[in-house]
Amino acid sequence: MLPAGLAATAVVSASSANLGPGFDSLGLALSLCDEIVVETTESGLEVIVEGEGADQVPLTRDHLVVRGVERGLHAAGVGAAGLVVRCRNAIPHSRGLGSSAAAVVGGLAAANGLVAQTDSPPLTETQLIQLSSEFEGHPDNAAAAVLGGAVVSWVDCTGERPVYSAVPLRLHPDIRLFCAVPEDRSLTAETRVLLPGRVSHEDARFNVSRAALLVVALTERPDLLMAATEDMLHQRQRGPAMPASAEYLRLMRRHSVAATLSGAGPSLIALTTEPELPAEVVQYGAAKGFTIIAMTAGEGVRWSPGVKVLG
Numbered sequence: 359m360l361p362a363g364l365a366a367t368a369v370v371s372a373s374s375a376n377l378g379p380g381f382d383s384l385g386l387a388l389s390l391c392d393e394i395v396v397e398t399t400e401s402g403l404e405v406i407v408e409g410e411g412a413d414q415v416p417l418t419r420d421h422l423v424v425r426g427v428e429r430g431l432h433a434a435g436v437g438a439a440g441l442v443v444r445c446r447n448a449i450p451h452s453r454g455l456g457s458s459a460a461a462v463v464g465g466l467a468a469a470n471g472l473v474a475q476t477d478s479p480p481l482t483e484t485q486l487i488q489l490s491s492e493f494e495g496h497p498d499n500a501a502a503a504v505l506g507g508a509v510v511s512w513v514d515c516t517g518e519r520p521v522y523s524a525v526p527l528r529l530h531p532d533i534r535l536f537c538a539v540p541e542d543r544s545l546t547a548e549t550r551v552l553l554p555g556r557v558s559h560e561d562a563r564f565n566v567s568r569a570a571l572l573v574v575a576l577t578e579r580p581d582l583l584m585a586a587t588e589d590m591l592h593q594r595q596r597g598p599a600m601p602a603s604a605e606y607l608r609l610m611r612r613h614s615v616a617a618t619l620s621g622a623g624p625s626l627i628a629l630t631t632e633p634e635l636p637a638e639v640v641q642y643g644a645a646k647g648f649t650i651i652a653m654t655a656g657e658g659v660r661w662s663p664g665v666k667v668l669g
Contacts, residue, residue, distance in 0.1 A: 366471025426465020
């Protein structure tokens, strides 16, 4: 059992999954971060949340950060009699920017900061990817939050339990990122049910080719981003649940902006080599209630013993 009085800090990035054709496999960390501080106490649980989602998330053991901390401590073979968990959230909730994955990864990383003050070894990146991916059943957002930058992830289901893995990609330095965040919210579970259980061989072949091309576009040939971000498997199917985002996506692409739904939406992510989005794109987004944020690729999750970030 960990003694009372230990503290640890974690900083974790937002993420965008799928990037068009890479359904449940491609992800990209974004430079928008949540900050977490965890302290051990004699007993009980106190959860304090500031910023995004402060009035919407449970302040109990159901909170994803708390679940991540407890899962991380259990995996390391230690426990805590009591916890104080402080979260300062900048990642919008229910917008397709990986807030749930960030919460879990941040909790696991904060647990690492506590474990580092004991004789037990902290969790490795491989373990962080595995444990965080188990929460959602796919590793795209979680792997991006753990590793930072762009990632390719996959799952091996041949054993007794799924094994989640990921490798980083070197994002081409000319690629710039813009995120369009609407006021409307959406839940992945609600939009995933819109996807068909079966797809045609033609659509599957189309997405395989585009996902392979997207790896090339992200790393070596950003001039191919428009073709590489085309998709047949999920974006059109989710459109009826988020008509404003679907229409904005079509407008961006008509203006030659390689935009996609960010994860399950309703946010959009635009990848371009231009320093700014076209004026028509910016004006339309502002008129329709989208906040456009220029971003860079996010870093991998950072953790440390002690209180390093939050006051």
